[in-house]
Amino acid sequence: xxxxxxxxxxxxxxxxxxxxxxxxxxxxxxxxxxxDGVEVDARLTKDNKVALIHDPHTGRVADKTLYVRNTTYxxxxxxxxxxxxxxxxxxxxxxxxxxxxxxxxxxxxNEVITPLAEIIRxxxxxxxxxxxxxxxxxxxxxxxxxxxxxxxxxxxxxxxxNTDFTxxxxxxxxxxxxxxGVQIGHPHGKYLRRINRDFVKSIKRAGLSFQVWTVNEHVxxxxxxxxxxxxxxxxKPELLTKCLFGD
Numbered sequence: 001x002x003x004x005x006x007x008x009x010x011x012x013x014x015x016x017x018x019x020x021x022x023x024x025x026x027x028x029x030x031x032x033x034x035x036d037g038v039e040v041d042a043r044l045t046k047d048n049k050v051a052l053i054h055d056p057h058t059g060r061v062a063d064k065t066l067y068v069r070n071t072t073y074x075x076x077x078x079x080x081x082x083x084x085x086x087x088x089x090x091x092x093x094x095x096x097x098x099x100x101x102x103x104x105x106x107x108x109x110n111e112v113i114t115p116l117a118e119i120i121r122x123x124x125x126x127x128x129x130x131x132x133x134x135x136x137x138x139x140x141x142x143x144x145x146x147x148x149x150x151x152x153x154x155x156x157x158x159x160x161x162n163t164d165f166t167x168x169x170x171x172x173x174x175x176x177x178x179x180x181g182v183q184i185g186h187p188h189g190k191y192l193r194r195i196n197r198d199f200v201k202s203i204k205r206a207g208l209s210f211q212v213w214t215v216n217e218h219v220x221x222x223x224x225x226x227x228x229x230x231x232x233x234x235x236k237p238e239l240l241t242k243c244l245f246g247d
Contacts (some may be wrong), residue, residue, distance in 0.1 A: 001084050004088075005029075005036070005080040005244075005245060006225065007224075007225045007229060007230065007231060007232060008036040008037060008102075008211070008230060008231035008232070009034070009035050009036050009037075009231070009232055009234065009240055009241050010024070010035065010036065010037040010038065010039050010102075010104060010211070010213075010231055010233040010234070010237070010246070011026075011030035011033070011035040011037070011039065011233075011234065011235075011239050012079075012213065012214050012234055012235050013026065013039060013040060013041065013054065013235075014026025014028075014029065014030045014038055014040070015027075015030040015033065015235075015237060015238070016063075016235050017189065017216075017235040017236050018136065019082075019083075019085070020081045020082030020083065020085050021035055021054065021061065021080070022040055022041055022052040022053055022054060022061075022087075022088070022127040023052070023081055023085045023086075023087070023090050023219065024085070024090060024092055024093065024096065025083075025085055027040070027088075027093055027096055028096055029098065030237055031098055031101060033237045033238040033241060034237070034238070034241040034245075035101075035233075035237035035238075035241065036101060036102060036231075037101055037102035037104055037131075038093075038097075038101070038102075038103055038104065039104040039105075039106065039133070039213075039233055040052050040090075040093055040104070040105055040106070040163050041053060041054040041077075041106050042090055042107050042108060042112050042116055042142050043056070043069070043075045043078060043107075043108045043109060043112055044068070044069060044073060044107055044111050044112040045071060046052060046067055046069060046071050046072045046107065047072045047073055047074075047087035047201075048072055048074075048115055049089055050090040050112060050115050050116055051068065051073060051088070051089055051090070051094075051209070052087065052088050052090060052093060052120055053068055053087060053228065054108065055163070056068060056069070056108075056242060058076070058079055058081075058200060061081055061082070061088070062079040062080060062081045062082075062087070063079055063080040064079055064214075066079070069111075069185075070073040073087075073089065077175040081117060082142075083205045088127055090105070090116070090119055093117060093186070094119070094123045094124075096123050097125050097129060099126075101130075102129050102130070102131060103125065103129060103130050103131070103140060104131050104132075104133055104154075104233075105126055105130065105131070105132050105133065106132070106134070106135065106152055106156070107132070107134070107138070107139055107144065108117075108138050108139075109138055109139065110138075110139050110140055110143060112143065113139065113143060113144060113147050114147070117147050117148065117180065120148070120151075123144050127150060127151060129154075130151055131151065131152045131154065132144060132151055132152070132153045133152070133153075133154050133156050133183060134153060134154070134155060134156060134179070135158070136155070140242075141142035141153070141155060141177045141178075141179060142177060142178065142230075145178050145179060151247045152180040152181060152209070153179045153180055153181075154178060154179060154180065154181040154182060154183045154209065154211070155157070155173065155174045155179045155182050156181070156183045156185075157170055157173075157182060157183065157184045157185075158185065158187075159184055159185065159191045159192075159238045160185055160190075160191055161191065163191070165194055165196070166199075167199040167200070167201070167202030167203050168202045170182055170184065170203065170207070171202055171203050171206035171208060172206075174206065174208055175206050175207075175208070177206075180208065181207060181209030181210060181211065182208055182209070182210055182211070183210075183211045183212065183213055184210075184211075184212055184213075184232070185212050185213030185214055185215075185233070186213075186214070187214055188214065189215045189216065189217065190214075192212055192215070192220065192224065192244070195212065195224060195227055195229070196209060196227050197226075197227050197228055198228050199227070200228040200229055201228070203232075204228070207210065209230050210228075210229050210230050210231075211229060211230055211231035211232065211233065212224055212231070212232055213232070213233035213234075214233055214234060214235060215232045215233070215234050215240070216234055216235050216236045216239075216240075218239065218240060218243035218244070221234070221240050221243065222243070222244065223243060225244060
């Protein structure tokens with residue numbers, strides 16, 4: 001049984017610090033920790049299968065570079081994504097989801113949204129266990145929310161030194177787009193030092209859930225938990241859970 005926590009720990013692309021990202025071994029390993037959820041990325045193949053992969057091509061994660069949208073799933077399955085692991089379908093991942101855990105699905109392009117909706121409609125995972133993430137560089141947030149009106153949709157905001165990085169500004173953006181929450185971050189957890197209690201309050205006053213990514217250092221995680229964020233996405237779910245909760 002998962003202990004009730006003050007903050008959710010979300011495994012980034014599965015337990016990707018131990019297994020190849022967005023693969024079934026990484027996802028199953030995350031479920032074996034005390035992680036509250038798993039975040040995955042979804043793209044459409046040439047034969048309109050919804051596969052789990054972050055980038056538009058396989059160059060970073062497999063032994064050969066193929067563009068996902070130009071390649072059939074059968075061809076993609078032949079690639080080695082690390083340790084002999086193959087690229088999974090979204091349906092493969094959904095079959096692993098335990099009760100009371102959550103799945104955070106980020107569609108990486110607009111064209112995957114409709115096939116994704118059909119899969120979700122037919123899957124056995126409870127609606128309250130599924131949440132969608134939308135990064136505006138990749139998808140139309142309004143289309144995503146219109147497609148999934150009964151599911152939480154979070155706006156993904158990547159911050160850097162040039163971002164208008166105030167809680168009120170980001171909350172206003174999210175409210176205007178009709179989403180249910182915000183996920184703010186940076187691939188290496190940089191630029192999150194500005195997130196304090198006042199920042200979090202400004203997001204939550206707008207009725208929004210607030211999570212951060214990608215946080216792997218326990219000192220930073222403790223500070224963000226004290227600030228009141230609702231969730232932390234991490235490559236190291238087991239380490240952060242032990243540091244924050246002693247599990």
